[in-house]
Amino acid sequence: MNSKRILKNPLPFHRENFEKHGDLFRVPVGIRNELAFTRDPKLIKHILQKQHRKYQKSTLQTKDLAKYIGHGILTSNGEHWRTHRRMVQPAFHKKKLRNLMGTIREAILLEIDGLSTSNTIDVYPIMSNLAFQVVAKSLFSSDDIQKEMSELQYITETNQRMLIKEMRQPYLNWWFQLSGKIKKHLNLAKDGQAILHQLIEERRNSEIEKDDLLDMLLQARYEDGTAMAKEQLIDEVLILFTAGHETTANALSFLVFLLAKHPDIQEKAYQEVKNISLEGDDVLTQILELKYIQQCVEEAMRLYPPAYIIDRVSIEDDEFEGLQIPKDSLVLMSIYELHRNEDFWEKPNEFNPERFDASRKKEYQEYYYPFGAGPRMCVGNNFAMYEMVIAVTELLQKYKMTTPLKAVTVNPLISLKPVDVLINFRNRN
Numbered sequence: 001m002n003s004k005r006i007l008k009n010p011l012p013f014h015r016e017n018f019e020k021h022g023d024l025f026r027v028p029v030g031i032r033n034e035l036a037f038t039r040d041p042k043l044i045k046h047i048l049q050k051q052h053r054k055y056q057k058s059t060l061q062t063k064d065l066a067k068y069i070g071h072g073i074l075t076s077n078g079e080h081w082r083t084h085r086r087m088v089q090p091a092f093h094k095k096k097l098r099n100l101m102g103t104i105r106e107a108i109l110l111e112i113d114g115l116s117t118s119n120t121i122d123v124y125p126i127m128s129n130l131a132f133q134v135v136a137k138s139l140f141s142s143d144d145i146q147k148e149m150s151e152l153q154y155i156t157e158t159n160q161r162m163l164i165k166e167m168r169q170p171y172l173n174w175w176f177q178l179s180g181k182i183k184k185h186l187n188l189a190k191d192g193q194a195i196l197h198q199l200i201e202e203r204r205n206s207e208i209e210k211d212d213l214l215d216m217l218l219q220a221r222y223e224d225g226t227a228m229a230k231e232q233l234i235d236e237v238l239i240l241f242t243a244g245h246e247t248t249a250n251a252l253s254f255l256v257f258l259l260a261k262h263p264d265i266q267e268k269a270y271q272e273v274k275n276i277s278l279e280g281d282d283v284l285t286q287i288l289e290l291k292y293i294q295q296c297v298e299e300a301m302r303l304y305p306p307a308y309i310i311d312r313v314s315i316e317d318d319e320f321e322g323l324q325i326p327k328d329s330l331v332l333m334s335i336y337e338l339h340r341n342e343d344f345w346e347k348p349n350e351f352n353p354e355r356f357d358a359s360r361k362k363e364y365q366e367y368y369y370p371f372g373a374g375p376r377m378c379v380g381n382n383f384a385m386y387e388m389v390i391a392v393t394e395l396l397q398k399y400k401m402t403t404p405l406k407a408v409t410v411n412p413l414i415s416l417k418p419v420d421v422l423i424n425f426r427n428r429n
Contacts, residue, residue: 010309011412014039014334023341024323035330039337041344041367046320047312047331049374055312057376058330064166065414068159068189069242070235073379085379087228088236091216092379094284097386099211100138101283107137108391112398115425120404123256123423127391128157128249134387135244139237140199141212148195155192156241159185164413196234213240240380246415247306248384252391253421255300258351259392260403260423265353266396269296273393287389295353297388301370303351308336308416310372335369336416399425 014037017025023040038044047055056062056077066075073085090096111130115121136149162185166173176182200214209215217236220228228236259266272292280286310333318325325331340348344367345355355364371378378384395401402424409419 009412011336011410014337018334018337033330035332036325037332037334039334039341041338043320043323044310044333044335044338044369045366045373047333048310048369048372048376051318052374052376054314054316054318055331056315058311058313060167060311065163067186068163069156069238070193070231072232072235072239074239074243075235081376083222084228084232084236085375087220087222088217089379090220091213092383094382096216097383098282098284100213100383101278101287101386101390102281103137103141103212104134104387105278105283105390105394107133108387108394112391112395115399117399117425117427120422120424123421124249124253124418127252127256128245129153130391131245131249131252131387132156132241134248135241138383139213139240140203141210141214145199148199152192152195152241155188155195156238156245159188159192160242160246160414167414192238193234196237197230200230200233200237243378244380244383246417248387250306250415250417251297251301251304251384252388253418254304254408255297255388255392256395256401256423257403257405257408257418257421258300258303259296259396260401261405262351263402265296265351266401269293269392270396270400273396276393276397278390278393283390284386287386287393290389290393291358292353293389293392294385295356296392297385298356298368298370299351299353302339302345302356302368303349304410304416304418305335305339305370306415307370307372307378308412309334310369338367338369341367398428400428401425 017027017037018039024036024038024043027035027037029035057075061075062071062077069075071080073081073088076084108130111126111133115126132149132153136145136152140149162181166176166182200218203210203214203218214237217228217233222228259269269292272290276286276290278286312331312333314325314327314329314331317327339345342348344364371381371384403422404424405422408421411417411419
């Protein structure tokens with residue numbers, strides 16, 4: 001009974017049990033197994049940072065998700081993960097990202113210019129297309145691959161929907177296998193890999209350096225000086241598309257709703273950007289000066305963290321402040337609940353960007369994990385932040401946003417997704 005309820009929508013279940021049992025509770029699953037749920041910031045820090053070597057990701061990502069997008073840094077554990085994390089990380093260094101800011105902005109402008117101002121629209125599909133095109137242009141920096149990118153976007157989103165069905169209805173896995181549904185989606189995944197294989201080969205054969213993310217990955221080397229194998233490169237690129245576009249689309253959609261819902265905050269944000277022009281050779285410096293916009297992004301990700309829950313499995317016995325954590329224990333860390341815990345946040349359900357003023361950083365840094373924490377913290381966190389700041393800046397400069405919604409509906413899938421984010425856009429000029 002609990003398993004089905006958790007799979008359907010875990011958020012109310014989490015809230016109810018945290019209020020009843022405190023910051024840690026356990027749920028029996030099957031005859032001998034159990035899940036541990038926590039929102040204790042000290043325990044979360046213990047698992048993700050202090051004792052991270054005693055834990056690894058669960059099979060949800062390393063097996064179920066990996067069968068569709070391969071074994072890259074999001075879906076691997078152990079030495080395989082450590083090796084490729086070291087190779088991928090330099091591509092997301094601030095110095096490298098600085099050269100991509102203009103490309104990111106161009107991709108954003110193509111999606112938000114000419115938004116309908118005559119009717120109420122669901123902003124999520126717009127943000128989804130925007131985030132996908134940003135990743136595509138940052139990886140391939142080409143205008144000649146729209147057809148391939150449309151196919152890849154379809155494959156990525158279709159396979160994610162299939163994985164959600166497998167997660168939500170595990171008792172139907174026999175049917176998914178027997179009916180050929182899983183085989184169909186695995187074949188789709190192969191089609192996506194073939195698209196990337198072709199694009200990568202074309203780049204290699206061209207011998208043209210474009211200084212985009214693909215070039216950076218092609219130039220990455222193992223300790224012995226060899227390049228990443230083609231299959232591994234494809235896996236890493238697929239993961240960048242999957243993780244890099246959906247989570248950002250979710251966060252941006254929630255942020256647009258929150259700004260539309262709070263006109264006073266929207267106006268303050270607009271005043272910061274109204275005379276800013278994100279053009280020229282050093283867009284990153286301008287972005288970093290938009291402090292209030294950054295605070296709005298951070299506050300939206302506090303209320304609606306895309307990675308709303310993080311799982312880890314203990315690979316050896318562990319102990320935390322008297323709590324015994326046996327080997328093979330599955331611990332689910334609720335970032336959503338931690339971010340809304342009134343023990344750490346004043347009026348936690350309110351949208352208040354002021355709480356992220358730089359002078360208050362020490363107040364929240366132990367309770368705030370929108371990109372995870374520790375060595376497995378999201379490798380693209382800076383990329384995502386810069387993208388969202390640019391997107392919100394351009395939206396605010398062009399449109400005034402309102403919403404008929406009193407609240408936004410959430411759908412906790414692999415990441416926290418909004419449903420029917422209805423927004424009215426009105427031209428400022």
